Amino acid sequence: DILRFLDKPVCYDATIFVRFLLGTRIKSSQFMKVQKSTFPGVLGVSTSTPQWDGKKAVPSGTALVFYRTQDKSFFHAAVAISGHKIRSINGAHTLGDGWRDADMGHALGLPDETGIFTFDHGAKVRVFLAPN
Numbered sequence: 001d002i003l004r005f006l007d008k009p010v011c012y013d014a015t016i017f018v019r020f021l022l023g024t025r026i027k028s029s030q031f032m033k034v035q036k037s038t039f040p041g042v043l044g045v046s047t048s049t050p051q052w053d054g055k056k057a058v059p060s061g062t063a064l065v066f067y068r069t070q071d072k073s074f075f076h077a078a079v080a081i082s083g084h085k086i087r088s089i090n091g092a093h094t095l096g097d098g099w100r101d102a103d104m105g106h107a108l109g110l111p112d113e114t115g116i117f118t119f120d121h122g123a124k125v126r127v128f129l130a131p132n
Helices: 011-021 028-033 039-043 104-108
Strands: 063-068 073-082 085-087 101-103 117-119 123-129
Touching (some): 011 028, 011 039, 011 063, 039 063, 101 104, 104 117, 104 123
Antiparallel strands (some): 063 073, 063 123, 085 101, 117 123
8 A cells, every 4th residue: 555655645646646556757866856837747747738628538558637717726646456446545545545446437527628527526627638
């Protein structure tokens, strides 16, 4: 369980750690200094990164970064494990909590025509796919 390897981790710590272990472009020096404001960049995500369409399976090991449109901020990160299933921590249960499987297809449903999902009491979110 990933929680044994990280001290008081948050979602982006766990996601970046897994991506580091998978041998992606993330370096240990980046992992050790990551903060809430820098985690999207460490994962290679910005608002111009490709988005999940709500239908296609996401390849295992892909990092996903969740963006709230109301406050224009990235708020969560997770790792795809198969299909629409992800793992994360601190994700309000439906987007991964305690490193247990979560189904983001079920949690988010389908996006509108602009790629925005409605989540958790009406929050509008986008889901960006980190490059592998």
